[in-house]
Amino acid sequence: MQIHASLEGPEIHAYILPSYDEHLNHEVAPSDQRLQYLTGFTGTKAFAAITQKGAALWVESRYLQQADGELDCDWELFRVNDSITIADWLDDQLHPDKRVGADPHLVPHYLWVKWENHLKDKFLVLTKINNNLIDLIWGEERPESLNMTIQVWERSYAGEKWEDKILELRQKLYYHKCDAMIVTSLTEIAYLLNVRGRDIPYTPVVKSYLIVSHQDIFFYVDRLKMTLGLNWHLRTDCFNEMCVKIKEYHQVWSDMRTYSQIWKRVLVPARCVQEPGASEAIFSAFPLKIIYEHISPVILMRAQKNSVEQDGMRTAHVRDGAAICEAISNLEMRFFTEQWTEEKIKFEVERSRLSQNHAKGLSMRTVVAYGEHSSYPYYISSNVTDVEVTDQSFLVIESGGQYYEGTTDVSRTFLFGQPTPEMKQSYTMVLAGILRLAHLKFPSNLRLSEVDALVRSPIWESMSDYPQATGHGIGSYNAVEEPPISVAYGQESHFHFKEGYFFSSESGYYKPGEYGVRLKNVLEVKDTQRGHPSGATFLAFHDVTLVPYEPKLIDGTLLSALEKRWLNEYNAKIRELVGDELKRQGNMQAFYWMMNKTRHIREYLPEEEYRAATGTGNRSRAFLTIIVPAILLGLTVFGSFLRWLL
Template sequence: MFITMRTVCSLVIFILCTWSYGHSGSANEKIMGRKLCPPMANVPQPVNRVNTSKILEQLRYEMKRINAFHGSPIDGYIIPDTDEHQNEEVADHDKRLKYISGFSGLGGVALVTQTKAIFWTVWMYHQQADEELSCDWQLLVHGESLRLDEWILDEFKPNSRIGADLKLISNGDWEFMYRTLANASINLVPINNNLIDLIWVDNRPNYPAHEAFVWPLEYAGKKWDTKVDDTREKLVAMGFDAMIVTALDEIAWLLNIRGHDIPYGPFLKSYVIISKDQLHLYADLSKLSSDVRKHLRTENCYSAHCVRLHDYDAVWTDLRSFSQVWRKVLVPSATEFNNGASRCIFILISAEKRKQGPSPIMYMMAEKNPVEKIGMRLSHIRDSAAMCNILAKLNEQFNNGHQLTELAVATMVDTYRQAQNYSRGASFKSIVGYGPNGAIPHYTPSTASSLKLDHMSTLVIDSGAHYWDGTTDVTRTVHFGQPSAEQIDAYTRVLMASIDLASFTFPHSLRVNQIDVVARAPLWDTGYDYKHGTSHGIGVFLKVHEPPVNMYYGQKSTDVVLKEGYFISDEPGYYKENHFGVRLETILEVIAKNETMGKFLTFTPITLVPFEPKLINYSMLSPKQIRWLNEYNAKIRLEVGAELLKQADHQLGYGWMMDRTVQVSSSSRSIANSFCFVVLVAQIISVIGQ
């Protein structure tokens, strides 16, 4: 899945102002950069645009009410898209930003004043936000406009009051914003009763009622109490008596349990407090089945290797009282794909005892044990076989004249994956973009936006699944007709970038932001660069975006390095706006490479889905790249071929796979040269004919 570079409630997004915004209330007001804003007579608004005018009025009323919070009314209110755990995806019950704005994507934050409503999003969601937000909203884009604190400084006078819910904002973001605004005598005010909760009364979804369940040792590879002991050893070595665990994937990994509380994430919404001799779990106790309680040894718990259960909300009082007996407490800080503990959690511990730092659990979780490694490999073989069947079926349907749409393809992908052995559902919402929509990296089709497929352009399919023994994430770009020379060139360069990273050997101390340049070089050669990271970590039946890996050369200084046992994505891309897109994503396992001098690492691919030969100009590939591709195709035939042959209806998928894994020879490169020349001549003739 494409790296989000999220702003999830991040109040430190770096944005430059590209246009201004008039005073609200003017009949002739024009919001620059918005589609069909202001509304025009007899011109319908986009079908997926949500009118939230009445809800904004209700929010502004609550902002004026003195009894809604301590002190005077507030002049602005910040609404992030996160929950108490800073999750990338949140339960429907917690989608406060969607309720107030209508925006259904990720990576947004809003600020509402008495006269204006401002919305920030990342560039890959700009088009979606523009379609969904009503004309009440001004839309700003990460990297192209003022950042949130700058906008507030420009807009508000000294002694203004800006409110926010401390549970929904990370401590790091709060401290940055507080210091910045305080320098201008603007007050950042904690709001104890979330204002959206006060007005979102009718038709608010409930939290999922499904029970949590045990993740068996046959997949986990290590007992939960052993993981707890390992964590305690890390904490002692770091000088801490205790730690509050707020990241849901870390809790799931630590206790070998999974849940249903977060969309596309197998997590139980919970907190854990771990000390030298006690372990406390805070959750909805009705979701802890007898199997989970037995697994965690919760009955008569008096030792260091059992779990004391508490109601979820009890953490707000317990953390304050427990910390009185501790000398030093670790509060998780922000890392890639994890914004760290909330401001509310942070202030519960006295200043002299708390310290923020990266969670040691994150690093242990990323370094897979032998059983987890096997599970990841096996789950990816099964998933790759599923993708071969899906792509083969799509190709057959298109050739037989079926009317395919992006939405139909996404539905087919999700339905087929759900039926696979050991499947536990999709790991994220499937991304299926054809032609111009494929040039939007995080586009997901809807009824209103779904395009029909034809033979003229590329189709990008980015999807994944959770299995008992692993989590998958794969992107392939296909073409159902005869691709243009431009499309072939773009695809080939993306393939070259993907191969160069997958075949890279490097010293173990090389940082991930340094490795990123290896993948971008084939695209930089043409003066092109894609606006997202090249790689993210991936969990084992956990998060599809797993810290600490986020490979992007534009990162500020980072000390993150890869280790044997890490699993990461390899996903360069090419996006020609309003025309077509190409992205190829393969999951790689980090392995050791024996060298006579020092410790070196390299990769081996575990995603085994063929690339599209008709989109490859083999003459552009180096001998090393062709050798890698031949070895990759041979591995697909051996491992995925065996998996496909187990299936009763294997003929279609197996034949499709075999056709696309033919070994490439030097003669193939010569033929490719001739083929590309023919394509070029055909295009010239077409242009002359017009």
């Protein structure tokens, strides 16, 4: 392998390469796809380690099958968080006291410290290599950086002037007694300055850095991306504390060294849920004594959407619902006259979404998983893993879009044949959890992990579980995964829901090697204007996603009358909002398909029908679907009340 030639110097005996770029994005621009160039692996969140003797790659579970097909025989393949870590593998490859190199620009500070300690335990030394070895090898073959012009995100969509956001950030810096902050997250810069771009896939951001002090705002970006409209928007022609000074992208490094001689305390972003914080290179640019490592204040500012953003998110989801109705109605109409594969269906879903008004792109890699693939919770479809789709098993589609008004993320499960009773039971259990969470009213001091139990309870009743988190925050024409919200039991978090937050609600059931069911909606957090005895307020969730469920997969005997009423109300909302949008578009095929999928479900069965449909065992299950969630919710609220008393 060519990279071995770069390891022959006296200093470095191994090299670690993450799939991140300098801003620690998971999805990166073609010019930053270093790991893909080295290994051939096209997934994300991966790490490679190379020595003179061998090479290894660590990927997430969902990418194992894909990586196995894309790597050649030179590579060993491991799963992230497996028993064999990078340090373990390097210990087997190297003698003690050898140096392991890595580019500090591509490694989060927290991860660098972790690697450093693990390698130290193996008597190995982690060393900073600022000149990236892959870039040296890549040479002229490396793709050119994209020079897409920056788009102003108008106030009619943002709902707030960027100047007001900067003032709020400065107030928070004053509270933390900091002279300045270095903003490294592209999604935070996009939010603060009300700008959007196309520099990386799936997230409308601009590759840049931002330094905000009490006197200055420095925007480090390729000047070729600037326009007259953007200069006017950012007030670049004036010289007071509310004018943005434009500097070349690479100048941030010399400026950090210069200002570190002036500032007494600078806020450097720490890790927060999905955000990895700043890179090791950023931390190394400042003297340790002036660094204040703290969660970026922008995270909490951005999470709570203003009224304009809230309206925009609802509008985006109406359009997105119309897109899914169009795609699946076309698929059903043509299913038995054409041959379909996962990749072909993916193309159809993406085409329908991108044809919508104000659609700006996808928000994530579209997941289309059929049959056994649907039983893998983290499966990502690709040309390597593509299979034919028939009417014999479940088809899971997880996808999302970027619109001027907002960002979407939705999962639905389909079946084009006839379901077995087991299939209907599996689907209905997942649906029950989604319905219960969408109608939860709760005190604002409720822990995130306590919300999780309500969604999982129907799955737990079958002595099963799903491995992924139940929910995460979502941006407004920004990142599809946005901190600080992450809903997962067993995960400690000191964050709470607030009015104006949007987050995904996801549930799943996976029968290993056979099939899987996954449903996901985006929920909005609203204030009920009612007080809780603890002094907190009562909040409520409202569905924003407007995509029909599959009625033939729903076993009504496993839902309570209240849950069926909730489902009917949800269907009525789809008929009203998505129906109007489809008629406005003149898409009557999708309209009639949607009307059929949202037909009314009887909330109560006559006693004779109920007995015939359920039998004694299923009556007990139906009883449990009402009692168990009530007990869980009661315990949750009671626990919050006890914490208030104590």
